[in-house]
Amino acid sequence: MIANTYPAAQHVMVLYTGGTIGMQASAHGLAPASGFETRMRDYLHSQPELVVPQWRFREMAPLIDSANMTPDYWQRLREAVVEAVEIDGCDSVLILHGTDTLAYSAAAMSFQLLGLHARVVFTGSMLPAGVTDSDAWENLSGALVALGQGLAPGVHLYFHGELLDPTHCAKVRSFGRHPFKRLERQGGGEKAGGIPTPLNYNQPRQLAKVAVLPLFPGIDAQILDGLLASGIQGLVLECYGSGTGPSDNPQFLASLERARDKGVVVVAVTQCHEGGVELDVYEAGSRLRGAGVLSGGGMTREAAFGKLHGLLGAGLEPAEVRRLVELDLCGELN
Template structure:
């Protein structure tokens, strides 16, 4: 299947990770609950007019609140998707996931599943299935219908009737039916001519050690040194505006240079919802480049974090990781 093709699904695997969509009340508040497959079947039986493909269901145990999502879990999720496509005969996958870290997971899977010849759609809900005014069934049903109509290979995020590119969106609201939005990022580059074989979806990935650190007024060398001293392999540095930082702070710049020289990959993204990193606009930006920081262009925090995990997990040399961070692989810099 060409990545540009949208072929109707014939068999869908529904992977249930937990999250609000299947939560039920406990003494300590809402928590993920098993038994969601039966609830889904009963709900779909009430809507026989829905044009959906045959589907199978798998729980990824233990079910989790997405606030507990980890890169280790992403590895399990990648393996489950690959198994569904390669071993279970499914040509599409629907992932049910909590919304708090859904954008992170969908972005990460965009890089973990490069080249997968099937669509993978993430969805969730802001209210549990079955409660008044819940958006759970409309999101699941809508995603299943869309897969039956045909979705291009690759990872997508579906919410409230809309497909979003995971590497270009974020959760921007903690309420309502439209928590996710495409961010108006800029700073695009040409797409990579070829993807290293180690990044292919069917290749095992090791765990990377990546951190995220936002700048704030008065930011100095100390918090940066604390993070860089924790054995991280890479750092997403959330900068101001078009990619600026406290370049008049010698300790800050020295810490960046030392980390770069020791092989830590540091990527700058903007804290703004719109625009992107362009180092050469301001001296406070070009100083970051001189210290070895890479320009993340229009990448979101979630995309940069997930991309670094994939590149480092593939065991690529640091020089290759640095090169690929500034090349578009799946729409993150388009």
């Protein structure tokens, strides 16, 4: 991305969800705390050399450790972003979020906010603001400066001076200043011909029930059947390599076929950090395809999970969801 090729942000809404960046000590360890707006304002006032856009602040409720993030919270976050843009007149939104599920939330918002002509940036920190060697203020101020220099419309993830596409990255470290990394995935898909109306950000949404199941040696149909019995509508199936699974297990394949027949959308992604899914390379993959599994190409787990929530939450019919899974909506497949 080349700086200064897009309009500079003029009015930024900062949405504070909690997370490590604003945590303070409690009797049971670090916990989300109110009052971060004052701390943020004091810090920026102490750094007159920083040139940042005008900003206002909204504290989400409840403040959470991002380990407690849910799709229901995503709905409230989506509504807060739209309100900031369409009612409060902001052209950009900065979301302060805990790192553990930040990649999930940023990927999900990429699909929840399709068609919104505003910039949305997620950031957070590995250590709370104010503690020794914290990365909190450098990430927060860096994200504001990036917005002030101009970013493309859409969702971004900013951390330690780097802008990442949230549909291509994951948290890969539990320590240090570089917890997020772009995964070198492959497996492009055809670009969707425009955004279907039900997927536009201003259309109503409902909660979907989506699960993730990693394959492992010895997995049997009972585990998959248990997930299907829970009422899921979509499943991200983390396969081996280029999209293989236990193709010599007729019970497992029959369970996948039952999922398809019930309208459950099953999408295969690879467990590998690099590469992607090509279901027709090996017989062990083509049999999954024959049982109704769709190819997630180079999508990350986070992107596939967020995409299924976006498609199913829009109330689309399973056949339309299946069609759109393998089409690129916001760069997730390319």
